[in-house]
Amino acid sequence: TNQSKQKVHAARKAIEYVEDGMVLGLGTGSTMDVFLDLLGERVQAGLQIKGVPTSVKTEQKAKQLGIPLTTLSDHPKLDLAFDGADEIDPDFQLTKGGGGSLLREKMVDVTAKQFIVVADESKMVNQLGAFPLPVEVVKFGWDSIREQLEALGCDAVLREVDGLPFETDNDQFIIDCHFHQIENPHMLRDQIKSIVGVVEVGLFLDMTDIVLVGVDEEVIIYEK
Ligand code: DER
Numbered sequence: 001t002n003q004s005k006q007k008v009h010a011a012r013k014a015i016e017y018v019e020d021g022m023v024l025g026l027g028t029g030s031t032m033d034v035f036l037d038l039l040g041e042r043v044q045a046g047l048q049i050k051g052v053p054t055s056v057k058t059e060q061k062a063k064q065l066g067i068p069l070t071t072l073s074d075h076p077k078l079d080l081a082f083d084g085a086d087e088i089d090p091d092f093q094l095t096k097g098g099g100g101s102l103l104r105e106k107m108v109d110v111t112a113k114q115f116i117v118v119a120d121e122s123k124m125v126n127q128l129g130a131f132p133l134p135v136e137v138v139k140f141g142w143d144s145i146r147e148q149l150e151a152l153g154c155d156a157v158l159r160e161v162d163g164l165p166f167e168t169d170n171d172q173f174i175i176d177c178h179f180h181q182i183e184n185p186h187m188l189r190d191q192i193k194s195i196v197g198v199v200e201v202g203l204f205l206d207m208t209d210i211v212l213v214g215v216d217e218e219v220i221i222y223e224k
Pocket of ligand 1 (some may be wrong): 027029030032084085086095096097098101102105
């Protein structure tokens with residue numbers, strides 16, 4: 001499809017930022033799957049890099065591709081982190097978490113000297129919020145947390161898969177918050193994070209350095 005071609009073009013451009021000796025953050029999602037395939041080819045051709053995966057899914061795919069892995073403990077500061085996004089606004093503010101990996105993604109992405117977002121043009125929005133905002137919460141008292149999230153002005157829904165609650169790699173739940181539009185992402189992030197039992201929220205604010213967007217056969221490069 002046009003969208004998948006756009007992901008390939010954006011991922012190809014992202015690979016150009018990778019240099020020998022770098023330690024990389026490896027994001028999660030279908031766009032990052034394209035990036036990982038390309039990175040795997042470069043590693044097979046001799047590229048010397050290590051990656052910190054942001055999910056079990058990415059870890060397993062990276063292993064299959066022969067991409068050497070390391071950890072945040074061994075590399076608390078990464079050279080580059082690459083990741084997808086669900087929404088990207090004109091200030092490079094992101095909603096993420098559609099794949100349920102937002103906690104490890106944010107932990108990894110925030111440690112990088114440069115955080116590079118790779119996306120197709122469908123992710124570009126004028127205002128965040130049309131995409132239901134993922135919030136990772138502890139299992140204990142999750143419904144009370146859900147009610148407190150609703151009090152902030154959204155429909156808050158426990159994410160389920162095949163009729164069972166979705167469980168993150170960290171053995172926690174995701175609550176998807178339907179705000180429809182988010183006027184003040186910074187205020188909302190702080191309000192959500194102050195609810196006891198909330199672990200992390202899919203608002204990635206003031207973190208993104210470069211956005212690579214596939215648009216038809218081109219890639220638009222946005223830099224802060
Ligand atoms: O879950 C995430 O944050 C992913 O990065 C996701 O939002 C992007 O996934 P996609 O590349 O499959 O659209």
